[in-house]
Amino acid sequence: MIECYGDEMSSASTPWPATAGEEHRWRSSLPPEALSRSAAERLRRPYTSAVVPRIADTDVRVPRATAAAAEEASRLIGDFDQEVGRNVAPFAAVLLRSESASSSQIENLTSGARQIALAEIGEDARANAQQIVGNVRAMTAAVNLSEGVDITGILTMHDALMSPAPYAGELRTEQVWIGGTAYSPHDAVFTPPHHDRLTDDLADLVAFARRTDVPALTHAAVAHAQFETIHPFVDGNGRTGRALIHALLRHRGLTRTVTVPVSAGLLVDTEGYFSALTAFRAGDAAPIVDALSAAAVLSVSNGRRLVADLLDARATWAANLTARADSAAWPLLDVVLRHPVLGTELVREQLGVTQPNARRAIDRLVDAGALVEVGGRRRSILWQAPQVLTALDEFAARAGRRRLGSPASVD
Structure with a gap:
């Protein structure tokens, strides 16, 4: 269960179990000659590792x-x-x-x-x-x-x-x-x-x-x-x-x-x-x-800003797209949002169409301004959606670090 308490409670009485510690002997894999005397002495002492509390049934109080x-x-x-x-x-x-x-x-x-x-x-x-x-x-x-x-x-x-x-x-x-x-x-x-x-x-x-x-x-x-x-x-x-x-x-x-x-x-x-x-x-x-x-x-x-940017891009492409109602170009619009860099094989797999029809759908989106041709590895042909890539990079920029964290990563 969760319980709430007043904001004036002191940190000394914060109701959550703290991590404890236990000592272990350290077995170094380094040869003795690789260590200074003080380092070797330190490694002979035990180190302390955490002992986490059991929380399966602990009341969560905030x-x-x-x-x-x-x-x-x-x-x-x-x-x-x-x-x-x-x-x-x-x-x-x-x-x-x-x-x-x-x-x-x-x-x-x-x-x-x-x-x-x-x-x-x-x-x-x-x-x-x-x-x-x-x-x-x-x-x-x-x-x-x-x-x-x-x-x-x-x-x-x-x-x-x-x-x-x-x-x-x-x-x-x-x-x-x-x-x-x-x-x-x-x-x-x-x-x-x-x-x-x-x-x-x-x-x-x-x-x-x-x-x-x-x-x-x-x-x-x-x-x-x-x-x-x-x-x-x-x-x-x-x-x-x-x-x-x-x-x-x-x-x-x-x-x-x-x-x-x-x-x-x-x-x-x-x-x-x-x-x-x-x-x-x-x-x-x-x-x-x-x-x-x-x-x-x-x-x-x-x-929300990312989704709005992508919806705006899709609406612009749809307005510029000239294709029959049953053309593969229409469902390709959503594929481009998911895969802003793609080739004909990916389009064929995503839409279940033949290679020629995949290429025709891509060409329609190139004409609509959604895709531009770029090079791939081994001289394969790829297309990318600049508006989608820009929206994703702008999302990342807005989320970018404002205050740097500890140099000790949690990973």
Whole structure:
């Protein structure tokens, strides 16, 4: 259940269980001659890793102002989901890709819309774009968990994100840490739980995720922060954890048709986001709920502008398009919104038409000003939609970092 308390409660009595710690011996893989005397002495001392509290049955108590902000943000998310759901065919994919790109940008993985579109269709693209497309796959796996979150589903999200890395979809079997030095966790900003604890920690998190007595947005925020505290993977924890937010929002019915790009809102103040995760570990759940609520409000506003820009572009193309009513050019308009860089093979697959008819539909959209021809790899022919790419890049620019976060990534 959720309880609210007055805003004047002191931080000393904040009603959320804090992360504890336990000591472990560190076994360094470095040869002794590679270390200074002081470093070798430090590595002989034990390090402290986190012990996360059990939250499956913990009452979630937040200040009244936090609960009210989460309720208002939830209303905006629901309204946006209904609005865009009327045009779900093109915009579900657009918004999911936008959320994936924003979540990746929090981890300093940035790429332009054109590079991401190229990577999606298997064309040569930069490494960051390829990783962002992996995040699109992870987000897709997340929203498919509408029946409920379980450990298998979390592993599936991570596998979709990190594949073909050898550790994709596998819980870590080693200690990881955030910040400090590269060779030991002794000076880390945060050291997640020892890997021997991961199975029990995740089982408790899944039990919490199955609750229905906590309001959806608060539920997602707390589950996300607990996941980031557990940090169950060698890499990709931040992106998988933000995908988990969407799995819970879909499971709880707050979103039904689209992925609200909340990471675009978190990008506005990554310092505040990382600080909220730190506060959660110290025993205060309110800041992460506040951060997600504020991010949701910003992301809905930004998402509405993106959808409006794309609707305007589509309306202009439709007004300029001269084609028979049964021409493949008309349904191709929505395909272009989903795939702003495309070739004849993609059009043929999407519309179920022959290669010649796919090319004729593309030519109609070139004449309407929707597409322009560009080169592809191995001298293949591609076309791109400049208005869509511009709208996507402007969305990313509006979501760009206003305040830089901690150098210690949550991933």
